[in-house]
Amino acid sequence: MKKLISLFFFSLLVLLLLSGCDSNNVNNDIFKYKGSYIGDNNAVGDIVSHLPGGDLLQGFELKTDTRPYGMILIYQGIKGESFVKERAICNATFIFALIQNVEWITFKFEQQEYELTKENLQDWYGKDLSDFSSENELRELTQNYLGDESKVNQLFN
Template sequence: MNKRDKFIIILFVLGFVSYFSIDVFIDSLAVNEEQNLPTQLNALEHDFTTALQYKSKYMGDFVNLNSLNGSLPLTNRHPFTLELNPEVLSANIVFAYNLSSSELIELERDFIYSAIANLVLIENLEKITYQFNDYSYSLTKADTENWYNIELTKLQSEQLWKNTIQSTLSDNYLVGLFFEKVVIVSSNQN
């Protein structure tokens, strides 16, 4: 064998090994992502640090707000449309389906988590509404700050978020009480 043939064989072997190494690496990343997906769909286990990257002073950054909502428990399970109302500093997350009664307690947890995350991470957002075909659920920054007795921007700390918001979501009584006292529920039926 001459030098040229050896060189070609070495390049072939290196290419072959590189291809399979990269393929295995990409597959392992996909497996890790799939394993994390169930926890990202659940408000009780969601990793708030994944949402922190979308922190912004202004709600007008549509791509950022859309990405934030795509990373949160309520909105990363179902397709949604985002509507901004900058004149009143509010956002509507619109879903094109009806809620079932079996979804309500999980929806309440995910709503509280996702809505408060929006109000915490988008500093000038004053109100957020999640609109389904049959009902709409709204939350204001002022009512949430009064309920928790804390300025919401302080909840941008992962540990404070866990202790103040996430840990309370496992208590069905507190979730129900928050919904009763703080959340504005409207029927969309004519």
């Protein structure tokens, strides 16, 4: 009985992780921003607000004074370690694919903070994110990797 309950909860966790980058959560027009620059506040603001959890985004800071350029995204209301990791990976994947000159992103959640670099995320995927040209391709990539909890944890270690 314990094994059955454990299997049920593990399956539920996998389903939650896989639904994190669901097409309903990402605006279908988001690839119109492909090729944007981190200095374009309007484009960056539109991108991050249309990503999963955009409604919980409290603010963002663009760090463009010196290279490497980056950003800080501040969220409220997103909890649970595995869920925030999944959110960070999904959103960073889209941001790095769409914004040409962003090299790092710090995600500040209520109880966790994570920094991802474009280089590390691309190495993790084994793919250049700027090569992607559609939301569906990018969503499929993220879903393939988010299902493996040990692989997800490897990125953050």
